[in-house]
Amino acid sequence: MTLSPDPAPVSAPRVPTFCRLVVMGVAGSGKTTLGRLLAAHLHWSFLDADNCHDAAALAQMARGEGLSEAQREPWLRRVRAALEAQDHAVLACSALTRAARDHLRGAGVRFLCLVASPELLRARLSARQGHPVGPELLPSQFRALEAPTAEETDVVSLPVAPDDSPADLLKRAVDLLKPHSPAEPRHA
Ligand SMILES: Nc1ncnc2c1ncn2[C@@H]1O[C@H](COP(=O)(O)OP(=O)(O)O)[C@@H](O)[C@H]1O
């Protein structure tokens, strides 16, 4: 399973390629789980935007209080710097707002947006271990969410159903991303 489509005819326009993939979505949608699998599949680095939050922001979110746009800005600057430091990377990052996505946009960046129901997100976050953010954050996540619009052509959406295993989602993600990239996994 690769991201490589059939070879294009010589006269065809260049297929846009990407080397940085942002797996985005509301907390609990599975960004980290799928992002790690995609990174392993592609032999790219994996980055988690949660690691760029400061302790105060993590504590605030653990209390169920969402971040303001002003609070997100320095975090997004750190996330962007971490992303740009990698030649090939999969980044798990909520990127809930248009401004957040615009912050991360750049040459070779694509977004994979995970879309799950509030019920599924609540169940997943209630069961999640070892992470400061629980289901209490969900209302503010949905208030902040600006779903990608049709004009954001660098975003591919992946619906997530309760029975979709991580392996199912990996396969569907790879298929969805194929038209975006002639790139092979780096060391397949
Ligand atoms: N496809 C899946 N099937 C079952 N559980 C999943 C799946 N994807 C993620 N999970 C679980 O749901 C929780 C949230 O996933 P996570 O990857 O941490 O989401 P996010 O990074 O978007 O917050 C975790 O406990 C994870 O193990």
Ligand SMILES: O=C(O)[C@H](O)[C@@H](O)[C@H](O)[C@H](O)COP(=O)(O)O
């Ligand atoms: O934009 C934000 O308000 C935060 O970054 C938030 O969306 C982020 O997602 C949390 O850190 C939850 O962590 P998980 O998304 O990994 O659950």
